[in-house]
Each structure stands twice: as C-alpha cells, then as structure tokens.
Amino acid sequence: MFQMPVFPSVDAVKDALAAQKYIATDEIATAIFLAEKLGKPVLTEGPAGVGKTELSKAWAAATRRELVRMQCYEGLDESKALYEWEYAKQMLYTQLLRDKLADLLSDAQTLAEAADRLAAEEDVFFSERFLLPRPLLRAINNDCPTVLLIDEIDRADAEFEAFLLEVLSDFQVSIPELGTIVAKQQPTVFLTSNNTRELSEALKRRCLYIYIDYPNTEEELRIVQIKVPELAPRLARQAVEAVQALRQLDLKKNPSVSETLDWARALVTLNARSLDAETLENTLTVLLKYESDVARARRALNLGGNGHGRPHR
Amino acid sequence: MEDRIAKFIAALRVAGVRVSIAESQDAWQAITHTGIADRNLFRLGLRSTLIKDATSFETFEELFPLYFSAGAPPLQNLQAELSPEQQQMLRDALQQLQSDLRQLLQWLLSGHGPTPEELEDLANQAGINQATSPYQAQRYARRMRQLLGWEQLQELLEMLWEILAKQGMDPQTIEQLKAKVAENQESLEQQLGEFAGQKIRDNLIEEYQKRQPLHDLMQRPFSSLSQAEMDALRDQVRRLAAHLRSRAALRQKRGKKGKLDAKTTIRASLRYGGVPFELHLKQRRLKPKLIAILDVSTSMRPVAEFFLRLLYELQDQVQKTRSFAFIDHLEDVTPDMQSLRIDEAVHVVLTRLPPGYYSTDLGYCLRQFEADYMDTVDRRTTVILLGDGRNNFNDPAIDTFTRISRRARRLIWLNPEYPAQWGTGDSDMLQYAPLCTEVHQVRNLAQLTEAIDRMLY
Numbered sequence: 006m007f008q009m010p011v012f013p014s015v016d017a018v019k020d021a022l023a024a025q026k027y028i029a030t031d032e033i034a035t036a037i038f039l040a041e042k043l044g045k046p047v048l049t050e051g052p053a054g055v056g057k058t059e060l061s062k063a064w065a066a067a068t069r070r071e072l073v074r075m076q077c078y079e080g081l082d083e084s085k086a087l088y089e090w091e092y093a094k095q096m097l098y099t100q101l102l103r104d105k106l107a108d109l110l111s112d113a114q115t116l117a118e119a120a121d122r123l124a125a126e127e128d129v130f131f132s133e134r135f136l137l138p139r140p141l142l143r144a145i146n147n148d149c150p151t152v153l154l155i156d157e158i159d160r161a162d163a164e165f166e167a168f169l170l171e172v173l174s175d176f177q178v179s180i181p182e183l184g185t186i187v188a189k190q191q192p193t194v195f196l197t198s199n200n201t202r203e204l205s206e207a208l209k210r211r212c213l214y215i216y217i218d219y220p221n222t223e224e225e226l227r228i229v230q231i232k233v234p235e236l237a238p239r240l241a242r243q244a245v246e247a248v249q250a251l252r253q254l255d256l257k258k259n260p261s262v263s264e265t266l267d268w269a270r271a272l273v274t275l276n277a278r279s280l281d282a283e284t285l286e287n288t289l290t291v292l293l294k295y296e297s298d299v300a301r302a303r304r305a306l307n308l309g310g311n312g313h314g315r316p317h318r
Numbered sequence: 319m320e321d322r323i324a325k326f327i328a329a330l331r332v333a334g335v336r337v338s339i340a341e342s343q344d345a346w347q348a349i350t351h352t353g354i355a356d357r358n359l360f361r362l363g364l365r366s367t368l369i370k371d372a373t374s375f376e377t378f379e380e381l382f383p384l385y386f387s388a389g390a391p392p393l394q395n396l397q398a399e400l401s402p403e404q405q406q407m408l409r410d411a412l413q414q415l416q417s418d419l420r421q422l423l424q425w426l427l428s429g430h431g432p433t434p435e436e437l438e439d440l441a442n443q444a445g446i447n448q449a450t451s452p453y454q455a456q457r458y459a460r461r462m463r464q465l466l467g468w469e470q471l472q473e474l475l476e477m478l479w480e481i482l483a484k485q486g487m488d489p490q491t492i493e494q495l496k497a498k499v500a501e502n503q504e505s506l507e508q509q510l511g512e513f514a515g516q517k518i519r520d521n522l523i524e525e526y527q528k529r530q531p532l533h534d535l536m537q538r539p540f541s542s543l544s545q546a547e548m549d550a551l552r553d554q555v556r557r558l559a560a561h562l563r564s565r566a567a568l569r570q571k572r573g574k575k576g577k578l579d580a581k582t583t584i585r586a587s588l589r590y591g592g593v594p595f596e597l598h599l600k601q602r603r604l605k606p607k608l609i610a611i612l613d614v615s616t617s618m619r620p621v622a623e624f625f626l627r628l629l630y631e632l633q634d635q636v637q638k639t640r641s642f643a644f645i646d647h648l649e650d651v652t653p654d655m656q657s658l659r660i661d662e663a664v665h666v667v668l669t670r671l672p673p674g675y676y677s678t679d680l681g682y683c684l685r686q687f688e689a690d691y692m693d694t695v696d697r698r699t700t701v702i703l704l705g706d707g708r709n710n711f712n713d714p715a716i717d718t719f720t721r722i723s724r725r726a727r728r729l730i731w732l733n734p735e736y737p738a739q740w741g742t743g744d745s746d747m748l749q750y751a752p753l754c755t756e757v758h759q760v761r762n763l764a765q766l767t768e769a770i771d772r773m774l775y
Contacts, residue, residue: 015352015359031358031359031362032362032365032366035352035359035362035363035366036362036366038351038352039348039351039352039363039366039367042347042348042351043344043347043348043351045344048370050372051372092590092595093589093590096590096591096593100591200372201560202557202560202561202563203557203560203561206336206338209370209371210338210340210341210370211340212370213344213366213367214365214366214367214369214370214371215366216372216375257659
C-alpha cells in the first residue's frame with residue numbers, strides 16, 4: 006500500500022519542498038500544511054510566472070504522488086473535465102459485434118422481445134470500458150492519492166466554477182449510466198488564478214488562500230542559484246538586480262520569475278562573463294515580450310535605443 | 319483566546335472583509351494544528367483561512383497586532399508582605415510626600431492599578447480620540463505617562479526611600495520594595511500601552527464603518543465623486559472589464575445555437591462512420607463594430623472617461639471601434655485610442671478639445687459626421703452616443719440623426735440625466751430618444767457597466 010510521507014510541522018513541509026528545489030515562504034508552507042491537515046483545496050493567486058503551477062508540481066513530487074493537471078480555458082465543460090463516452094469505440098464494437106447481436110436477436114418473436122433482449126445487454130456498452138476519464142475523474146478514481154492541479158481557474162466560465170464546487174466539496178461524481186463514483190482517496194487540490202476575473206465567493210470560501218507575489222532580490226537570487234547553479238554567483242546577483250529594476254518600470258508585462266530563470270539559462274548558454282551592454286541588448290527579449298517594453302527598458306538601462314518601438318512620453 | 323479570535327473576526331467583518339461562518343470554523347480548526355505558541359505560524363494560519371483576497375491582507379495585518387499581543391501582567395501588592403509597623407511607616411512616609419504624584423504612587427504601591435474609567439479619562443486627556451493608526455499606540459501611551467508625571471516619579475521614589483530609611487526601615491526591605499516598584503512600573507507601562515492600543519482599535523473600527531465600500535461607490539453618481547473615489551473606481555475598471563468580457567464571451571459561445579452548419583457536421587461525422595453524432599451549428603453572433611460619439615464637455619467628462627476606459631479594456635470583444643469626441647465640433651480620436659496606453663489615451667481624448675468656453679452643438683457635429691464619416695456606418699455597426707442631449711438651442715439635426723439611425727444596426731444613447739430632465743431647457747433628448755434603438759441612463763458606474771454589457775450584444 007502506498008504510504009504518504011507524514012508532515013508533522015510547517016518546517017517539514019518547507020524542507021520537503023526545498024528538496025524539490027522549490028523555495029517556499031512561511032505563508033506557502035503554512036497553507037499547504039493546513040490543506041493536508043484540514044483536507045481543503047489551496048487557491049493560489051498572483052501574477053503570471055511566479056511559480057503557482059510549479060508549487061503543485063513540487064508538492065506532488067515531495068509527497069511522491071501523481072499530479073493530475075487540468076488546464077482551464079474558456080468553454081471548458083463537464084465532458085472535457087470529467088468524463089466522456091467514447092462514441093467511436095462504442096461504434097466500432099457495435100459494428101464488430103453485429104453477428105453476435107444478430108444471433109442474440111434472431112429467435113426473438115416480436116419486436117418488443119428483441120428490444121428487451123437488447124436492453125438487457127446495454128450495460129456492455131455503457132461500462133467503464135467505454136468511459137474516457139478526463140482529469141477530474143482520473144484524480145477521483147485513482148487508487149493512489151493524487152495531487153489535482155486546476156490551473157488558471159479564472160479562465161473557465163462561471164458555470165464551470167459552480168460545477169467544480171460540487172466536485173470539490175464531496176469528491177464524488179455521478180454518471181447517470183453507472184451511478185455515483187466516490188473518491189477512493191481524497192486528492193490534494195491546488196487551484197491557480199491569475200486574477201483576471203473575480204472568482205465566486207462560494208469557491209473562495211472552500212479554499213485556503215495564498216497570494217504569491219514577485220520575490221524580493223534575495224529570494225529571487227536563491228531561486229536562480231538553486232535552479233541554475235551553473236551561473237556564476239556575481240553574475241546571478243547582477244541579473245536578479247536588473248530584473249528587479251525592470252519590475253519597477255511601468256511595463257506592459259513584468260518579467261516573471263520563470264523568465265528570470267530563462268534569462269539566467271540564456272546567459273549560461275552564451276557564456277556571458279558580465280552583464281555588459283552588448284549581452285543585455287542581445288538577451289533582453291528573453292525577459293520582455295513587448296516591443297514597447299523593450300524600448301522602455303533600453304532607455305531605463307541606458308542602452309540607447311536604436312529607434313525601435315514607439316516612444317512614450 | 320477564543321473570545322479574542324471571535325472579536326478579531328468581528329472586527330475584520332466590520333472592516334469590510336467578508337468572513338463566512340464556514341471560514342471562521344476553518345480558522346478554529348487551523349489553530350488546533352498551528353497552535354498559538356508560534357505567533358507567525360498562528361498569524362499565517364488565520365490569514366490563509368480567513369482572507370481570500372489579496373486586497374484584504376492590509377486590513378488583516380493592521381488589525382492582527384491589535385488583537386494578538388502579549389497581555390500586560392497585573393500589578394502586585396507590595397504591602398502584603400510588610401509587617402503592620404512597616405506598613406505604618408510607609409503610610410507616614412507617603413503623608414510627608416506632598417505631591418501631585420500621590421495617585422501614581424498609590425497605584426504602584428497598592429497593587430490596585432487604575433480603573434477603566436481612570437484610564438479612559440487619561441486617554442481622553444492625551445487626545446487619543448483622533449488616533450486611527452495602530453502605530454501611534456506607543457506615542458499615546460507615552461503621552462499618558464507624561465500626564466501622570468512619570469518623569470518626576472524616579473525623583474519622588476528616591477525621596478520615599480530616603481524617608482523610609484530615616485524612619486528606620488531595614489535596608490533589605492527597602493531594596494525589596496524598590497525591586498517590586500520597578501516591576502509594577504513596567505507592568506503599568508504595559509497596561510497603558512495596551513489600553514492605548516485598544517482605544518485606537520475601537521477608533522479604527524469606527525473609521526472603517528465610515529469608509530465607503532466600493533459597491534456603494536459604483537452606485538454613486540459620477541458628479542458627486544471626490545478625486546480619491548474616482549481613483550478607487552479607476553482601479554476597478556480592469557476587473558469590471560474582465561467580468562464583462564467573460565459575459566460577452568459566454569454569449570458568443572451560446573450564440574452558436576443557430577442554424578445547422580452542414581459542412582462542418584458532415585466533416586465531423588467521418589469520425590463516426592458517417593453517422594452525424596456531433597451537430598455543428600453556424601456561429602450566428604459576430605463581434606459588434608462600434609462607433610462611439612462622445613460629448614467631452616466638462617459636465618460629461620467623468621462619464622466619458624469611464625466609458626473610454628471600459629471600451630479600451632474591451633477592445634478584444636469588439637471587431638472594430640471608431641471613436642469621436644465633440645463639443646462644438648467633431649474630432650476623430652480613433653488613432654489615439656489605438657496607439658496610446660490607456661491612461662495617456664484617455665487623457666488625450668478628453669483634452670483633445672481643450673477646456674474653455676464652448677457651446678455644445680450636437681446638431682453641427684452630427685452633420686459633420688454625416689459629411690465625413692457616414693461610410694463607416696453599415697448594417698453591422700452599433701453607434702453609441704454619449705451625451706446629455708443639451709444642444710444650446712442649436713439645430714438638433716434630427717434628419718441627419720434619422721439617417722444615421724436607419725443605416726446603423728443599432729443606435730444606443732447613453733445619457734447621465736434623469737428621464738424627467740429630458741426635454742427641459744435646452745435638452746433635445748425627447749426628439750432624439752424615439753429614433754434610438756435603446757436609451758440608457760448612466761449616472762453611475764454600475765449603470766454604465768450594464769449599458770456597455772448590453773452594447774456588446
């Protein structure tokens with residue numbers, strides 16, 4: 006039987022995440038500790054690319070559980086989140102079993118009798134054999150406990166949120182043809198949101214809440230050092246300081262932690278020794294994804310723009 | 319402790335944080351796991367269960383230290399351990415010390431600290447009623463000590479010990495007394511600090527009750543908003559827009575329930591051996607094309623601003639937008655809206671016609687629009703007119719308005735005035751209104767949001 010590691014304290018949670026190269030603040034560790042103790046979902050909010058998704062991956066790895074991920078998007082509905090009948094397979098089976106069905110029905114005297122006999126066999130076609138489990142059902146119906154990640158819930162429609170509430174409060178789903186499926190093991194649920202829309206009160210009420218913001222210089226430096234150890238310490242500090250300075254500018258899109266890491270990797274690949282103007286000029290596009298942002302950053306970092314980008318007042 | 323947590327939750331609610339019963343229950347459960355020994359852990363446990371919105375963190379952090387700080391120890395009675403003779407000596411000594419600090423000495427020596435009423439008086443004298451920041455607690459506590467004459471206390475105590483020594487009290491007892499008075503002094507200091515904190519906490523709660531919740535702001539007419547309130551609303555625009563966007567997107571999706579799309583259905587049926595299992599329907603709804611004609615005269619400016627902000631945020635829900643600003647003549651502001659960032663764009667559009675004395679002439683502007691831009695209006699276009707319909711007794715150009723109305727898919731008028739005011743004075747609204755597809759009153763942000771939601775159909 007699968008044995009989940011036991012976490013007696015908040016510090017144990019922190020250490021376990023650190024072992025997965027995830028640096029958790031007290032806030033994050035406390036919320037996860039409580040989530041495991043109280044059996045509640047964790048809702049993480051914050052700007053894009055600060056490690057909200059990474060957190061659940063790290064936690065799944067730390068607890069040696071499978072991560073079931075459900076990416077939300079506009080128009081996501083039950084059939085894509087929960088389960089779907091596999092029509093094609095059902096069709097194929099019906100075609101292949103045609104002879105067998107003919108045998109079964111051949112000596113039926115009346116149409117009604119034939120229909121009854123067919124009805125008696127319909128369980129064959131509505132069994133788990135033809136059920137295509139989607140992430141939610143997979144997480145619930147798993148023999149081993151899982152970590153369920155519901156990513157970017159703010160992108161899904163409000164109706165889907167309501168449906169999710171039902172699943173998250175009882176951890177059971179009902180499939181009309183099969184009956185109710187109750188979770189064998191209650192998964193640990195993580196929800197992430199980029200805060201593009203207000204989530205419903207009801208959903209928030211059921212969750213523990215963490216807000217993950219951009220890390221400060223020291224924290225970000227530690228992240229870079231853990232994730233990209235090849236980068237020379239002095240250069241790492243320079244790079245992190247540059248990123249922190251960029252976040253102070255009024256940019257369309259701030260560089261995220263994941264972009265800092267990409268940039269750090271780029272610097273390693275380019276064998277950069279120091280953060281001189283040329284290196285910056287060549288790699289700035291790794292950090293900034295809008296032309297106007299790049300132009301603005303150039304001016305702020307005194308690189309002297311070359312006329313690209315629209316000038317701002 | 320239970321009492322304090324319950325009070326804390328009540329204070330959060332008063333401060334405008336929504337805390338449900340279920341959440342407070344979670345908080346209790348969380349505390350059984352985090353314990354209360356580690357203050358930071360305790361705080362984080364409470365926060366992750368009670369606060370579900372990053373904007374409320376500030377309130378939480380402000381209130382937390384007021385409710386959960388170590389309590390001050392009670393004062394101890396020094397005289398209990400003294401023999402009757404020694405007690406008499408102390409009384410005699412006190413008699414000799416004619417000073418205004420008798421009250422303070424009495425508290426320190428008897429172990430009976432100040433009563434709540436006395437503390438209340440003292441705090442009021444220190445002027446604590448104006449304090450609303452938790453960081454000021456120590457400052458007011460200091461002022462309360464000054465009022466009690468704390469600075470002269472040391473001197474007085476020295477005199478007391480001298481008198482007692484003269485009276486023949488043994489030095490050991492005096493030393494003991496000294497130590498205990500020092501302890502009591504510290505306790506009293508803490509009590510004062512705590513009381514100041516508590517008073518400020520009460521003030522703070524009152525202050526919060528007075529603060530206008532955002533919801534109310536949305537209901538308040540634009541014309542009555544202060545600068546700070548406008549700023550608060552501006553921050554909300556993005557969120558409102560996101561809300562509108564998801565509604566509009568949902569409508570787009572549901573709007574598919576139209577005619578059967580035979581081509582796509584047949585293609586999809588190939589998966590199932592030619593059986594049309596999945597029906598595909600034609601997308602009926604198309605994103606609207608908008609033409610916005612905005613009155614940017616001074617009285618209309620707040621409405622126009624929020625309209626522009628919302629429109630800017632919703633550009634992806636609209637196929638094409640053209641914007642015009644007018645007072646006495648019409649200006650095409652589409653390029654500004656497209657190329658500038660939101661704050662600049664709004665500023666430029668609103669000041670395109672520099673402030674000054676103008677006489678609004680909608681009729682002339684409509685004719686100008688017909689002459690120069692009529693080709694932009696087609697049967698898929700929604701024309702929005704934002705204005706009060708007050709035309710300075712100029713020609714209302716009803717014939718032009720009729721032609722625009724016929725040509726456009728819809729013509730929507732957004733007017734900040736009450737319907738009862740239409741047609742009074744120089745308002746030509748009653749002539750325009752029957753020609754519009756829809757007329758909405760937009761006095762506040764809530765109404766404006768609703769109108770824009772309808773506009774995106």
